[in-house]
Amino acid sequence: MPRLMNRHPGRPLRLGLILLPFAILLLLYLFSSQARLAENPNDKLLPSFSQMSEAVERMAFTEDRRSGAYLWWDDSAASLKRLGSGLAISAAISLVLGLAMLIPLLRTPLSPLVTVISMIPPLAILPILFIVMGLGELSKVMLIVIGITPVLIRDLQQRVAEIPAELLIKAQTLGANSWQVLIRVVLPQLLPRLLQGLCLALGPAWLFLIAAEAIASTEGLGYRIFLVRRYLAMDVILPYVAWITLLAFCMDRLLKGACRLLFPWFEPKGGH
Structure with missing residues (x-):
């Protein structure tokens, strides 16, 4: 046995x-x-399941008397727009700086700087962002960017360090210049790792988004949760929390599915 x-x-x-x-x-x-x-x-x-279903019906399928909007979907659209913008900007910055980590002249000053920035608690600088960038969309998106970009860069830097030196030497022996090595050798190695990193960053990204929306916003999932808490409206809060969890899970599945589809040869360590 x-x-x-x-x-x-x-x-x-x-x-x-x-x-x-x-x-x-x-x-x-x-x-x-x-x-x-x-x-x-x-x-x-x-609250009972019937009370929560009534709250979902009221929030998602009944027009708000004051605005005429469907609050559930408007809040979801606002939050997903902010989250998507933050993730896209973070991915772009991380990929560019991750590639730069291959070049010693760039890695030497960048690596310590990224390490120090990654140690700064993002929520601690939220008031600074509101003061400098105002209470609009930019400050909320930038909180996500500042919160997850350094971690993504450090992960990509680790992936660059894991690339066998023999592979880089062979590419240069065959006549590839630095730009060609970056695009043809390093970039294919970083893209799947970036998608994997974004999956891990979804939780912190949602946390930063909800914190920003709770403090200064007029719409969004985080804004709605902190608005109704003053009325102890758990029949609204719990479905909203469950909806955020479902959205995060679907985004995680989409990113992992895209990674498997685009890079079937990539198998992250530690399983799927």
Whole structure:
């Protein structure tokens, strides 16, 4: 009989094991909610599923009386626009500076600078961003950029260091100049690593976005959560949190799917 560490679940068991913890959490919430509501029907801490579905219906499929908008979708669009802009800018900057790390004359001054910047808590400079850039969209996008770009650059720098020296020497022996080595040898190695890094950066990016929206915004998922908290509207807050989680999960799947499609030869360490 194989050892427990060598036993792998089949597809049906694997699916069941994946769903089991989520089912347990849902059941625990259901029982806790029913118990609290039975004791106090006006309790707002753990709303029932019917109360949350009514809140979703009100926020997503009923026009707001004041603005005439569908708040759920408007908030989602605003947050995704900010998040997408921040991720795109971060990816572009990280890729350019990651490529630059191959050149010693650029790596020597850039590497310590990026390391120091990566140690700065991004939320600590949020007031500075609001003062310098105002309360508009730019400061919110820049918080995401400042928060995740240094980490992405350091990850790409590590990938550059992992490229076998023999590969670079062979390319130069065949007549490739520095630009050709960067584009034909290094760039294909960095692109899948960048997509992998973006997957890992999604969590912090959402955190920075929600923090910025909560402090200074008039729309967005983070803004809405912190707006309704003053009314203890958990029937709105919990669906919004679940929606953010679902959006983040879908983005993670899309990035990993794009990585597998565009770079089928790339297999990140530590599994999928």
